[in-house]
Amino acid sequence: MGKKYILFFVLLSFKVAFAQQETIFLGLVIDAKTQNPLENIVVSIQNSAITQLTNKSGKFELHSVIKGEQLLLLHSQGYRDLLLKVQSNFGQQVNLGILQLEDRFSDETPAALISLLESDLSDDNSSSEMTSGLLQSSKDAFMQASAFNWGQARFRVRGLDSENGTMMLNGMVMNKIYDGRPQWSNWGGLNNVLRNQEFSVGAAASNYTFGGILGTQQISTRASMYRKGTQLTFSGSNTTYNLRAIGTYISGMNGSGWAFAISAGKRWAGEGYFEGTSFDAESFFISVEKKLNKRQSLNFTGFYTPSIRAKNSANTNEVIQLTNEKYNSYWGFQNDEKRNARIKKVEEPLLMLNHYFKLNEKINLNSSVMYQFGKVGNSTIDYQSANSPDPTYYRKLPSYYSSLYAKDKGEFSGEFTPDYQNAEKSKLLFLEKPQIDWDAMYKANQSPILNSNGVITGYEAAQSHYVLYEDRTDDNTLAANSNLNIQLSENSAFDGGITFRNLKSHQFQYLTDLLGGQYFEDIDAFYSGNEAQSDLQNPNRQVKEGDIYGYNYNFLATTIDAFTQFKFSYNKVDFYLGQSYSVSNYQRDGLYQNGIYPITSFGKSQKVTFENFGFKGGFTYKISGKQWLFFNGMHLTRAPSLRNTFSNSRLNNSVVNGIENENISSAEGNYVFHSPKLKMRFTGYYTLIKNTTKTSFFYAEGIFDRGASYNSTDAFVSQTLTNLDKKNIGLELSFEYQISLTLKTTLSAAYGNYTYNSNPNVSITNDANVANGDTQATFDFGESYLKNYKQSGMPQQAYSLGLEYRDPKYWWLASNINYMTESYIDVSPIARTARFYKNSISGLVFPEATEEHALTLLKQEKFDPIVLLNISGGKSWRFSRKYIGLFASINNVLDLTYKTGGFEQARNANFRALNQDVSSGTPSFGPKYFYGYGRTYFVNLTISL
Template sequence: MKKLFFSFLLLLYTCISVAQQSAMVQCKVMDMQSSYPVENAVAILQSTNQTAITNSEGILVIEVPTGKQTLIISSNGYVPQTFNLTVIPERNLDLGIVLLELDLTAEQQLNLITLTENDLNESIVTDNTSGLLQASKDALQQAAAYSWSQARYKTRGLDSRYATTMINGVTMNKISDGRPQWNNWSGLNDATRNQEFNLGTTPSDYSFGGLLGTQEINTRASQFRKGTRISFTATNTSYKWRSMATYASGMNKKGFGYVISASHRWAEEANFDGTDYGGNSLFVSMEKKFNDNHSINFTGIYAQSSRGKNSANTQEVTNLMGKKYNSYWGYQNGKKRNSRDIDIAEPVFILSHYYKINPRNTLQSNVAYQFGKIGNSRIDFQNVPNPDPSYYRNLPSYYTSQYENNPALVPNNAYQPGGLGGIYTGNSPENTVFAQQALGSFTANPQINWSNMYLANTRAGTNADNIERGREPSVSRYVLYEDRNDDNTLSINSTLQSQLSPHIVFNGGISFKHLKSHNYKKLLDLLGGSYYNDISPFFSGSQAQSDLNNPNRTVGLNDTYGYNYNLFASQLDAFTQFRFTYRKTDLYLSQSYSRSDYQREGLYRNGIYANSSLGKSNRVSFDNFGFKGGVLYKITGRVLFALNGMYMTKAPALRNTFPNARLNNSIVQGIESENIASIDASYIIRVPKFKVRLSAFYTLINNATETSFFFAEGVYQGENTETNAFIAETVTGINKKLIGTELSTEYNFNTMFKVLFSMAYGQYTYNSNPTVYINNDAFASLQQEVNTPSGITGPTTSFGTSRLKDYKLPGMPQQALSLGFEYRDPKYWWAGINANYLTGSYLDISALLRTDNFLKNPQDVNSFPFPEATQNRTRELLKQEQFDNIFLLNAVGGKSWRVKKKTYLGFFASINNIFNSIYKTGGYEQARNANYRQLNQDVSSGTPSFGPKYFYSYGRTFYLNIYYNF
């Protein structure tokens, strides 16, 4: 009995002891300048990641375990405060009044994320990920977002389709290409400033997430600080001027609040020649809190933009006209007019219900609808010269790269190894004269001649029927049209968060998304003519018809022509996640399932693909799974070790599933989901003056598919035939390997001065020899179509494997360094400077050039290689170009003044690339010379007509933002 009694006392004592292993910490959080309470400030306990938020009076209460603890109190737009606590059981701590200082560097977050040409170009597959990093405070991620993004740096070698971007829990990644369309909320910096970002495969409360991470933008009205903000910006990047105003009402006594924000951006000419810009954005968020358990929020976003593009140029064109040259524009009536505009207007509406079931369970449900348009304009023409002033036939190199390839005239030594397979005639007297004439003509008239196109249209032939009626309308030979995408997307989702126990949190969600995408060619401007013939000038007879059901059709302003089809897609996603939090260890496990269904519906019966263009295609379905998990081991409260791993499959993007969607229902042969495996480890130190993160990662992406479109010459099609045609290239079975390390350090000498150093070292390469398929319209016109058992309609020709293994992934620096210094003065001004060095950026290479087709001689009856081809010369021709190293020096600064108790006036300014370095930011090989002889002759001439095309940086840029908060 005594043993039982003492056992009971021991158990009771243990329970009491356990119950006493914590204490309550409280404080009142206030704005340092205004002395007003800060609502919704967040306190995070570093040892357990436990959080608490302040109420409307700024009061914060959090339960903290005993021992030495680190508590961080932060709020959006303020400098975080760190407290090192020694907590004694049952002895509650009152920190008194905690003053938060306005973070002037937050203006950098709000303003310096700018989109570059590649981000906005629908035909360039590379994009940077700076927009994902706005919510991050890590020194390396800040460098990547604000400094390295100028050089198209991509975090861990990944583009944005490997991250999940959400607004109020609704995924904003496009089904068509998997990427978020940043323009859908551009110009609304104030409205989208409340963000969370989880890097890599770390857990997210809202989604299973992507390989690169999860970004959640919160536009809930109750999360905005009450007040008004007006700002005005001057810059010289993608636009020149911006005005913006935002008002947040705060939540009134009836539980209602709203936020309104609007902006206007414009430039008659931005950084590159002829690139005009116009953008208008409007945001509204309204929230009604019915009681402590139910709240509904409505968010509406409308961001319209129109921007003139700039051209990628060959080295020849750049040498003649400079790095700012843009061939897409010309003068019309004394005003610059760009032929290639991108127009975007896709409003989105989100209705969210927040349900606090009980203190341990919350449920959020959303319904979102997005619609609108993306249009990319260009000039179309029939039976007249190409109006592009930089068209290869208009350049001197067209004449100086000429060869005589007639076998009867070519000596035998030209076919010996190391020969050229022809006689060089580019230096003949005739071609020399022609080259000089082309040089003079191009340099004198380097821009599009709109007047000549109007003149050609008004002098074109007439329509006999209209002549009889006394009218003489002329057929347009040149018109301006746009490739148009009208998307309608419905999204429905719910996410549940449940505190299963003091140490276990469950997150789960399910979502459904449906897309109808109408894709067509729309006539925008007849350029002085009266109508346009809806035929293809490259074909004859019935094959020239865009729609056999409406042959010989003429079209007018705003009519659809050329191609016309719908794409349908449905996605179902579900995920579960368990997070385990203990004193020394945090764990998480997450699982996901998704199903994607795709289908094409042709609205025209195309003349080339008469049997496979009209109507609905076969339906393509992909089932995918994902698993990820990780552990965070707390060596001490300030020293941590993290290990994360992921394996998942990912459906191919809709645009990569149908290789020639504009003209037929073909489906990529044997297309499958991507397989992704990744592991990363981090060693983290977080002490008051010193922060370090050292990470290493290893990622494999297997079985990816990519599509592209271009004009090629010398494409071998078998049976000793070669064709010159516009082709659709599909590359399947692409494997990629991404290995790297990251180092992020931040040292605070005192409250005013700190130094930051970041390093990212990666090796990102192709890890397989994928298969190349070509859908060649010219070849299709020569043979009868066939239907294969898999439902794939021809003709699609396999060119076998492309030797891409160990080539570098293109369009981004693979190594980067940054060293920065910041000074923050107690009188509310700050300044910073950082130096950056980036290297390891490579040209985008052609998969077709690295197939066996490259060496096959179409004139040889046995399809033997070109006799003059040698291994060394082949290696030289196919060597991947590495761009020059980049050095960037940037300076930033700002100041804030308190005008009245809650009124502030301030400015933020930056100068990027102080030394005005203009460097290649990207580029691609032209595959027009698709075989060895043509490419070798072109390069050997010294002035290649079809050399790589390059994009260039802005050069020195500035940014000045003046704001007024009241």
């Protein structure tokens, strides 16, 4: 018995000693409107592993082993985050009293991620969706403006693509290995279950990963973290979709330790904002958590979001002047219904199992396994021995007769003889049939049936000259990771993790519709003999619907990423240091033996391995309780994307010559001021990205000399840029002032200068050379003089002034005026090479290619400034425990027309050809442009039960 008492007193003394080395925070969390207690609210010490959940009574007891001034964060889906400054003194209990959380349902604007997803029209997922929030909790005025006001003009935070940010789901990286970017449509329609988000700013520390220079966006789908209840959402819009309906049920954690979250939705449009752009998408989501014991939980997440979206075309000024800014050349009438030839289909279900393990009050270990599979298809028309079905094909437009017609009379002679008569005829024919002629294609794929008298009695299917096919990507990704968070002492913490990902990506051409024909020949009609064969092991195939043809190969990739991070927190200073290591292995496995490259197309390529390191750090100086200074810096190397590693993956195993790891450096400095009435952030940043690679394909005229084996100066080529550097410098301002209890004003500004910082090397590959017996396929075109040209695709300066009124009776109204400028066209690199100025036959510089003339002809086009007025408002009602919220917005109230981007066509591949085309006044191969939405609306009704 004495031993028991001794043991009891020893344990008691340990408990007392330990209690003296911690601070206990107590509190009660309630709903600000209903005054009801809130369960499962996450209470945590900011930038640490110390967390606790409120119980059924809304109470929490948080034990902190960190001494000094700290930030206490209260977070839950559907509520505004509450961030409190608290003083931690060991051995004390601090009662924080009643803490009221305001719901976010009155702001029924979509989450930033989903907002950009549904308005993003780019096919390469290049827009910058990564938004971040101050102190990893709430989004400041600048980030709100970036997502909701500037996003419609394709504004990118700090001018960076989404490959420079890290997108995470339950701690698992979701950026694709293929191009480094998230597939945004994987999350389409899941708004209600993706609101549990955490953000890091730029290179700031993240608890989950090393991250990228744009920041980290982490979404949690843990079932117990959702707000209990049922929610129905109904929306209407005239942008990508017309109607949307979502239903969500959250069970909360029951007495048996189970929690469920289920959501399903539908979005559709017969026609979106642009002509012929239909949309059809479903979304299904489930999250199930089983609490194993007080320290461990298992959570399963699965979702499936199939979508079908019709695309819209980029158009030249000539086409826009003949039609309008909404014109879309990708569709035509079939049986009195609009049918679009360019359809993007995405079906990529995801399954994930997470294990949450709280070893003790200081250590958390979270691990996950993910499997994602499915397909992405982009359809278009293929044709053989027939004319182009594109209604805007250059030979069908007036400019062909008023400009390029003269070119056919002589090899870039400079002569110019407009044929206005045929130009007018061409204009009338185009206006008569401005869309795809589906009936004509079906007719071309059939042959007439003649009776004994030679009279046509009908038609029967014959060899197809036109078919519809998809460029398909069928991915299978298996990934596993583990993340460890340790509170080392009262002033220090450790984060670390490792992630393994394995990808098998099947890339192929898939025939979907013979368009009334019987079969299609699997050959390349531009070549003859063996060179025309897609697969020498199966020559002269006649393919039908559901067959693979053209190209067929697998990408195989394995990546391992690891990081460690140490964080230190003191009364006046916080700082952190992070490190990362990664290794990437890429390989191509050709499934067809291509006739042009019989040796290098079939079987596995060499394995390409990239090894990379990264370092980052930052510190915060707390001037006072209202003011902070913080600085972050990062330097890392990054493997090129799988997409840019192989120069012509559809035909062979060739790796880009001279490809290297990308080299990235970034630094930022911030001043922050927070008071009850004024919130302000001022940021300056610098980013340098070196050694990037980019591959593109196009048909070029006048690019080669006439060799013995290939008697033409024209060719369909692939262009690879290497050693391309980008420099981004800028300033950000976020200003929010509470004028009165009901009136608030915001001011946001982004001032950037985003340029190319090198003259990249240009390599041109001409497959026709090999097909015609030449041993050389790739040609070095030397440097492209791109240094100091502006990066394209986004406004480099943006300003927003907003005013918001919130009435105590739960209705609100807000307006924003936005000004965006310094947006530039994407220039053609080949037109900035020394070779561009030379006659491809004689090798001599064109006499008209003077320096003065070149500066005028090759000046980068700057788009007109954009002014957008946006208005939004909402009203909410409470009936007992039920809630109804109404939100409505009108964007671009003044219905202004503006360009969001564009690119120079590279078809005119020498100075004389381009000069002649431009000098005509109606160039056939002028730049193509994308246009933004005019006046649009969004209405959302939410019912919470």
